[in-house]
Amino acid sequence: MFCFQCQQTAHNTGCEGSAGVCGKKADTANYQDDLVSALIGLARAVRKKGATEKSDELMLKGLFTTITNVNFYNDTICALIDEVNKEKEAIAPQTDNYDVQTIWDDDEDIRSLKSLILFGLKGMAAYAYHSYALEYTDPEVQAFFYEGMEALGEEHTADELLSLVLKTGDVNYKCMAMLDRANTETYGTPVPTTVPLTIEKGPFIVVSGHDLHDLKLLLEQTKDKGINIYTHSEMLPAHGYPKLKAYPHLKGNFGTAWQSQQFEFHNIPAPILFTTNCLMPVRQSYSDRVFTTSIVSYPEMVHIGEDKDFTPVIEKAIACKGYDREKPLKGINGGSTVTTGFGHGAVLENAGKIVDLVKKGKIRHFFLIGGCDGAAPGRSYYTEFAKKTPMDTIILTLACGKYRLNDLDLGEIEGLPRILDMGQCNDAYSAITVALALAEAFECDVNELPLSMVLSWYEQKAVCILLTLLHLGIKNILLGPTLPAFISPNVLDILVKNYNIMPTSTPDEDLEKLLGPALP
CATH class of the missing domain: 3.40.50.2030 (Rossmann fold)
Structure with missing residues (x-):
């Protein structure tokens, strides 16, 4: 086996041998690669002859199955491979599959860019699958799964692949908007x-x-x-x-x-x-x-x-x-309750108040501290960072990374809690919506807002969200606890030069970087 799709991958290079750090056995990892290979074949068939309702469902289900910590059962993976191959043959007989292992052996920059696309598509498939369960679909989103998967099995230049990386972020933004609409129209707008x-x-x-x-x-x-x-x-x-x-x-x-x-x-x-x-x-x-x-x-x-x-x-x-x-029971910081429901609907109801508090100097800065949680000891960074944020700052949080801080009592600013839980990882859409609305209110670019993103990542849904942020041109992101093993030095250099992505260091150093020196 070889797998380096998640943050915990062995030695921050890749899991090999008999099992991965996640507990996935080598044969299971290999079957998941076989499933991805079959899905590339399905994409080729669909791009020749057209999609079916069955192929749409299998593409989402297949990619979602290979996300970290989803499926550990060889029998169900192999059954899904058979379904995918059967559908491929029904659409375009004798269409070749593609051995995804070829990607792992490719030039490191091509491998890096194709990995960003593949892992981004895996994450986006999860969001599209949840929408699909509620009978919400988007033809543009669905079509891109076939386009992106087909591209993985083709020869492309680094520039062409980089363009496709950013398109993955663009389409994922539309996908998250679709899921936000599906959830709110089905269950109502979240309330605190x-x-x-x-x-x-x-x-x-x-x-x-x-x-x-x-x-x-x-x-x-x-x-x-x-x-x-x-x-x-x-x-x-x-x-x-x-x-x-x-x-x-x-x-x-x-x-x-x-x-x-x-x-x-x-x-x-x-x-x-x-x-x-x-x-x-x-x-x-x-x-x-x-x-x-x-x-x-x-x-x-x-x-x-x-x-x-x-x-x-x-x-x-x-x-x-x-x-x-x-x-x-208690949270990790000893709290006995947590608060949620601060999606973009709830936050933007208070937009006028928030803008007024900023103009009056009562809110100095916003931090988005969230993303995927994990077992790495360095993830205590996010708790300490939250604790050290000044009392005139607001923390937006989302995804399971919020558990590092969501039971803290950090007080309020004129009735507005200093910690606002915006929801699941897909609710990064809410955070983006709020940021864009604030930029409009202050008549500035989103990168000129007093807003800093301090993100943690673990699996592939975090990858597609990062690609969305890059597509939107959002810069100066702090990313931890480690940088992805699948990003090559040259690709990282592009991200640093164009977007100023930075690895997290220490809470004190990063707060000074973002806010300036602390007052004596």
């Missing part, structure tokens, strides 16, 4: 909501991942059954959506970010439903309580199929009985 971290007495189910549609179906099926539902990790923002928070048995949030699941789920008296990533190798102390659905799959775990009948999960919750008394 305080979410308890305490688990009530009695049966409950923990729902992890990102898929709001699956959560809605589970809430409906557990209505009036005496079973409470708790979100986990990236499902937390569900509490802000009016049509989801209307269910009284959606009670609160269990635990923190994805990388803590192996000890937070230890002997949990309840089932856990994984709707998307991030699923880690399952430990015996809770293995009989893990259920998967959608594109998530793990050997020997019960999978809820396309019928979305969650009866096995419900029966397990009743059998486990839950805690026999209320169980208070």
Whole structure:
């Protein structure tokens, strides 16, 4: 195997040998490469003869399956490869696949640029798949998956590939807008909501991942059954959506970010439903309580199929009985509640107040501190950075990186909380929307705003978001805890020269870089 698509990759160069750092076995990694190769073949067929409804679904499902910490089960991956090859032959018989391993052996700059495109497409496929589940599609977005995947199997110059890298960011912006519309039109515009971290007495189910549609179906099926539902990790923002928070048995949030699941789920008296990533190798102390659905799959775990009948999960919750008394949990900083729901709708309702506070000098600076979380010790940087931000600054946060700081009490500025959780990773669209609106209000370029992005990355959805920021011309991004292993020195040099992307250093040094020297 060879895999270097995520931040935790071995030695920041690539995972090789018998298994990856994520727990993915070598054969699973190779099957995932075979799936990508088959998808390139499907893209070639579609570009010759045209897409079908089945090919559209398989392209999204296939790419999403290969994202880090989504699928560990060879049988489902191989079955999907067979489906993709069958559809390719039905569209354009005898269309060749392409061995994606060829990319890993290519010139390092070509490999780097093709990796940016491939990993960006993987991340974008996740967002498009969530939209697809809610019956929202965009022909331009769907067509680009075929264009981008076909290009991976062709000879292109570095300049041509760089142009395609930026186009990936452009199309992902449209894709995130589509998902934002799908979520808000289906579940309502998020509203600020305080979410308890305490688990009530009695049966409950923990729902992890990102898929709001699956959560809605589970809430409906557990209505009036005496079973409470708790979100986990990236499902937390569900509490802000009016049509989801209307269910009284959606009670609160269990635990923190994805990388803590192996000890937070230890002997949990309840089932856990994984709707998307991030699923880690399952430990015996809770293995009989893990259920998967959608594109998530793990050997020997019960999978809820396309019928979305969650009866096995419900029966397990009743059998486990839950805690026999209320169980208070804490965030990583000791807080007992977190707040979410500050999407662009809620923030822009206060746009006039925010602009006024800036003009009066009561808000000096905005920081976007967020992205993917992970297990690397250096990620404590984001907690310390947040703690050290001055009291006249606002922190926007999103994705699971928010768990590094979302239970901190950093106070308010005239009733406006200093920490505003904007939602899931796809809700980077909200942050961009707010930034563009503020730039318009102040009649300046977005790079002239008193706004700094201090981002963490882990997997491929973070890659497509970064490409979107580059497409929009946003500069001076601080990125950590390490730079991607798949970016070559020459490609990095282009990003530094054109966008001034910088690696994080220390909170004190970076704050001084962004704000100037601290006052004595």
